[in-house]
Amino acid sequence: MTENAAKRLKTDSGVVAIGTHNGHFHADEALAVYMLRKHIPTYANAKLVRTRDPKLLDECDIVVDVGGEYEPARHRYDHHQRSFSTTFPERATKLSSAGLVYMHFGKQIIARRLSQPEESEQVGLVWNKIYQSFVEALDAHDNGISAYDAAGLAAAGLEKKFSDGGFTLGAMVGRLNPNWNDPIPEDPVAAQAAEDQRFELASQRIGEEFDRGLDYFTSAWLPAREVVAEAFAVRNEFDAGGRIMVLKKQSAPWKDHLYTLEEQNPEAGKVLYVLYPEKPTPDAKWRIQCVPETKDSFQSRKPLPEAWRGFRDEELDGISGVPGSVFVHAAGFIGGNKTFDGALAMVQKALL
Structure with missing residues (x-):
């Protein structure tokens, strides 16, 4: 599998590369990769390298969700290290790779969409809103954080009345992983290529949902602020x-x-x-x-x-x-x- 990644890096020398881990994928790195490739010009045509080989990751221009480092100056955005505790401003949920990439690049994404400076009030409003309404759920899911306090629910004697199917944003991506009994190509290169293809589909899928939110909050939700303020007054x-x-x-x-x-x-x-x-x-x-x-x-x-x-x-x-x-x-x-x-x-x- 690493041979495949190594060949790609060698073949594509000089091409910008985004690194993330191979194997079972999750919603957070799927969205992180999408945001970079779709919305940040530097990474618009970036090659995706899915590997856990530190040497190959070192050659990537940006690495998300793997590598054991959170160093924005070097564009390393992992959250699995024991010392990691970073949260989004004024939020308590520990970040995943989705939250890290959004925290550092989200204002740029929104500013480009609104054609406004990153420091503008409107950009800040949408930046916070999209995190709280979309990205934070992925951070919580990947870090095993429940939306409700389990002890509090138990103390109150509250139980779910029915199954909601467990269809969360994280589950939507997770179900695109292969099933346990799906056939796997014997050739390691072919096996990695098949896995990468599934990841690309998952990244596109969660990215489409992100874009719907981005469109809504910039083109509908934000203009409504003035309408509601006038009525409130x-x-x-x-x-x-x-x-x-x-x-x-x-x-x-x-x-x-x-x-x-x-x-x-x-x-x-x-x-x-x-x-x-x-x-x-x-x-x-x-x-x-x-x-x-x-x-x-x-x-x-x-x-x-x-x-x-x-x-x-x-x-x-x-x-x-x-x-x-x-x-x-x-x-x-x-x-x-x-x-x-x-x-x-x-x-x-x-x-x-």
């Missing part, structure tokens, strides 16, 4: 206590930005309901969404009245006393009305 127009926020033109990703604005303005109180049109046209119906207690919670801060839940149209008009009602979900977290005035009247009643 004028929410007292609709309720003296600032409990109703209206996105006047169309819906935008609001949850993250709302929670951030509330943290930055603790004296302003909590928003309970968000109103927005279903589409950006004058005749659009309006939706009412209850603000969850937390971003990932199914529990609303103040659900719509229980008496309204599960009813629709004229029947709901009679129960709510507001004409134009469309529906209220059986769980009470969302509802709708044919007009803005109707939706506003519904949440004003719900606040009583």
Whole structure:
């Protein structure tokens, strides 16, 4: 296997090379390699060398997830050494090779996408957001860190109600490794080539998901920040206590930005309901969404009245006393009305 890598290095002398380990692969180095090759111009046409031979790794321009060194000045990004304890700024999860590469190269990736300096506020916002929403899960998975404290769950007597299939980002990559009983070519060079081909597929797969997140957070999530900030600033127009926020033109990703604005303005109180049109046209119906207690919670801060839940149209008009009602979900977290005035009247009643 190392013979194959050695031949490639010798044959491709002068070509930039990225080194990582061979054998069973994981999501962290698959993403690390993808980010470098896809988004960092220096490594755009880099050869991939999968080996554990220190001599061959020494010849690589950058090494991730192998080698026992974390030395950014030399572009060595391993996290397996006993002394390693580095985390992303203001996060507690120990980094894997994905987090290391993202921490050092992520701002460059985002700055290129936004055409802004790496030091800009917008780049910093997206850099932190992508780490927390995507990369951190890979760091935790590779370092064996659970999203929940096992002792706390046991003490509370909490158990999973059903299997979620174990389909995490890490599992998505892991299932692309060969099965234990898959045939392996007898020729070591052919065997390594087959393994490398699987790794390339895994790297592309996790990279596509990363790119979807990058596209979303730069082109949709970040522009929504200004929309939500404007609505947050004028929410007292609709309720003296600032409990109703209206996105006047169309819906935008609001949850993250709302929670951030509330943290930055603790004296302003909590928003309970968000109103927005279903589409950006004058005749659009309006939706009412209850603000969850937390971003990932199914529990609303103040659900719509229980008496309204599960009813629709004229029947709901009679129960709510507001004409134009469309529906209220059986769980009470969302509802709708044919007009803005109707939706506003519904949440004003719900606040009583």
